[in-house]
Structure formats: C-alpha cells, structure tokens
Amino acid sequence: MEMKERLRRVVNWLIAQxxxxxxxxxxxxxxxxxxxxxxVINGHVPLSDKFLRRLSAFEPRLNIEWVRNGSGAMLxxxxxxxxxxxxxxxxMEFYTENTKGCRFYKKGDQLYMTVRHVPxxxxxxxxxxxxxxxxxxxxxxxxxxxxxxxxxxxxxxxxVKGDSMDVGTRQSFEAGDRVLVRELEREHWRxxxxxxDHPFWVVVFGSSVLIKQMIAQDRKEGLLxxxxxxxxxxxxxxxxxxxxxxxxxxxxxxxxxxxxx
Numbered sequence: 001m002e003m004k005e006r007l008r009r010v011v012n013w014l015i016a017q018x019x020x021x022x023x024x025x026x027x028x029x030x031x032x033x034x035x036x037x038x039x040v041i042n043g044h045v046p047l048s049d050k051f052l053r054r055l056s057a058f059e060p061r062l063n064i065e066w067v068r069n070g071s072g073a074m075l076x077x078x079x080x081x082x083x084x085x086x087x088x089x090x091x092m093e094f095y096t097e098n099t100k101g102c103r104f105y106k107k108g109d110q111l112y113m114t115v116r117h118v119p120x121x122x123x124x125x126x127x128x129x130x131x132x133x134x135x136x137x138x139x140x141x142x143x144x145x146x147x148x149x150x151x152x153x154x155x156x157x158x159x160v161k162g163d164s165m166d167v168g169t170r171q172s173f174e175a176g177d178r179v180l181v182r183e184l185e186r187e188h189w190r191x192x193x194x195x196x197d198h199p200f201w202v203v204v205f206g207s208s209v210l211i212k213q214m215i216a217q218d219r220k221e222g223l224l225x226x227x228x229x230x231x232x233x234x235x236x237x238x239x240x241x242x243x244x245x246x247x248x249x250x251x252x253x254x255x256x257x258x259x260x261x
Contacts, residue, residue: 004043006067009074009215009227009237011041014059016216016225030054061196070231073171074215075196100154110146115180117143117157118209145180145253154183156249158202158211164228164235165200165211172229173200173211176257181249189242193217193224198250201226205245 011023020026027037031054039045052064065071092105092112105112119140143157158179165173173179181202184193195201195214202211203226212226215237222242228235 002043003047003068003070004041006070006074007041007043007047010055010062010067012225013074013216016218019059030058072169073199073229075199096150098150098152100152102151102155104147104150105144111148111150112144113147113151113155113180114142114144115155115157117141117159117178143178143180143255145255147253151182154185155252156181156183158209158249160211164230164232165213167229167231173254174257178255178257179211179251180253180255181251184248184250186242186248189245189248190219190222192219195250198252200251202247202249202251203240203245204247204249205240211251 011026014020014026015022020029023037023041024034027034030037030051032040040047040051047068052067055067056062056064061075063072063074066074092107095104095106095111097103101116103114105114117140145157158181160173160177160179161175163175166175179200179202193214195217199213200211201214202209203224210226212228214224215227216225216239217223218225218239223239224242224245225237225239227237
C-alpha cells in the first residue's frame with residue numbers, strides 16, 4: 001500500500017468516525033486549505049513531519065509510523081486479540097454451561113470454554129444454506145479455549161485459511177490458526193460498533209466467510225468497510241451493506257496453528 005493510499009484511508013476513517021464531516025472540514029481543522037491538504041494526501045507534495053504531528057495531535061490513536069512507512073497497524077495498540085496459551089491435556093472438571101450451549105470447565109484456578117468449531121474456514125466457501133450458522137452434529141466439532149470468566153452470548157470457533165490477514169507479525173492471522181469469536185446480534189448493528197475495541201471480525205455474507213479488520217461504519221447508510229492486513233492488491237478494502245450480511249462475529253482469542261519442528 002502506497003503512502004497516499006494510507007493517507008486516504010486515514011482521511012476516510014476519520015470522516016467515518018465523525019471526527020470531521022468532510023475532507024474539506026478535516027483540512028480546516030488541521031490548519032490547511034482544501035487545495036494544500038489535497039496535494040498532501042494525493043502524494044503531490046512530500047509528507048512533512050509538521051503534517052504528521054498535526055494528524056497525531058488530532059487523533060492520538062493513529063500510528064504515525066504506519067502512515068509514514070506502513071509499519072505495524074493503522075491504530076496504535078490495535079493488537080487486542082489475545083493469543084491463547086497451549087492447553088494442558090490434564091483432566092478438567094465441568095463447571096457450568098451458558099444459555100447458548102457453551103460449556104465451561106475448570107482446572108485448578110484456570111477456566112476453559114468449549115465451543116462448536118465451524119467445519120468451513122474463515123475465508124473459503126460457506127456451505128450451509130440456512131440463514132444462520134447452525135451446527136450439524138455430524139459435521140461440527142469442538143474447540144477449547146482458555147478464558148478469564150464465564151461468558152454469556154453465542155460463541156463459535158473458526159479456522160483461518162488463506163493469507164489475506166498474514167503480514168508476518170503477531171497481529172497476523174495465519175492459515176491454520178483458530179479463532180474464538182462472539183456473535184454481534186443484528187439488533188446491535190445500527191448502534192456504533194466498537195471496532196476500535198474489537199478490530200477483527202468474521203463476516204458471513206452470500207457464500208463467503210471472511211476474517212477481516214473492520215475499519216469504518218456508515219450508520220446512516222447501513223454500510224460496513226473491511227480491510228485485509230496483507231497489502232497485496234487483490235485484497236483491497238471493500239464496503240458491504242448490512243442487509244447483505246448474514247452474521248457478524250468479533251474475534252476475541254487466537255489459537256496459533258500447530259507447527260512441525
């Protein structure tokens with residue numbers, strides 16, 4: 001991704017967040033006229049340290065090194081997905097079950113949650129033709145994750161396929177990783193989705209199940225914009241209407257794939 005593309009993404013994100021009503025308004029807030037601001041974000045003039053300082057002061061969460069050279073993620077501290085520790089295979093004692101069928105176990109002071117594992121990956125083809133992801137006892141397995149509390153809500157486990165979210169950092173999702181996700185019920189989609197707190201999502205639409213980073217929400221139009229960490233051109237950002245989405249799940253925990261040594 002070129003610098004001008006990163007700058008445009010920042011501008012679009014700030015507008016989507018309600019920080020400014022338009023590019024012209026954002027330029028004014030940062031102390032530039034519309035023409036000078038456009039020259040900067042379109043790469044027609046060099047990006048100055050002064051511009052970056054103003055941008056950082058306006059939105060402290062922005063990772064200026066990402067804006068400058070693509071290092072890390074757009075938002076500082078964006079890596080909020082907890083990487084799961086290996087689970088000891090010793091005996092665990094059943095503790096409780098929530099109303100959505102997620103079971104909790106204890107071993108000593110540690111709590112574990114067992115959820116249904118979806119038999120098709122977060123990237124590939126979505127084979128179930130029902131309106132929701134509903135488990136078929138013959139096909140669905142289970143996966144266990146270490147957790148810090150008994151949680152309510154609908155949780156599932158997905159396996160990652162493909163490399164659209166793999167950039168070789170701890171923030172990445174590699175093929176073979178498994179992720180624990182919680183469903184965001186449709187009734188909450190028109191609220192402000194807290195994708196600053198939960199940047200990574202499994203989104204189900206049409207025949208696709210994708211794991212992506214959510215970067216913008218247009219509440220008025222009912223639109224969500226998703227981003228791939230991999231900057232390769234085939235993984236361009238895309239915007240989709242809420243009406244086209246079947247399910248939304250935010251990623252809570254990642255279990256890295258087993259590696260052969």
